[in-house]
Amino acid sequence: MLMEQRELTEQELHNLAMNIVGKQLEENGYEFLAINSELKKNPQFVCTKEKKLSFVVVKSIEYPGDPKDIEFFRTDLNKMRDHALKFEARTFYAAVGLVNAKDYNRPVNLNEDYIVDYDGLVEIK
Template structure:
């Protein structure tokens, strides 16, 4: 048994968010699953502006949508230059036995992700 790496947790969060976006009817123009490369998803839906989705995995199940506001303002400025909207997806992922323990490969875990924050 081993703990998931930061990249593996990020990929898990990406899969959770990607599935929700597909259910919402969005097409993926681009996907970037590399850690700390933004945006993770560039979305298209006919008749809507382009949407940049930022995905962040966290072990904070109570407040997964907390983010660095200064960094977000910088990114929002970049998105506006591209005529794009910004959505933030904070995904809380924690060990099912105890939030104090790391998430273990092939072991149960909890997910806290309700919806997107539209920045």
């Protein structure tokens, strides 16, 4: 049986990144208060750990984009940080780099292997 192979949509890439970050948050003891998977609507996760509120902004970055280049999103992140401060919350940025494992010049496709470049949460101060 042949499996469907097609390029992942922007929403599917975003959901993949959210799953990666959500799993890490769960493993690190965060409890989810709200989850928002809608593209371009921040934050994606509102969660608590040790009674401290956190907002987490998740971005999927396709190769050749660099998930470590936070400056590209600085304006959005600063707005989110300012909003979070009203709730005495911390703000984190989680950029998940994704690339086709067989050919970096091809998009990430459904039912094909991919490589994840994710270094964890970066606090926005």
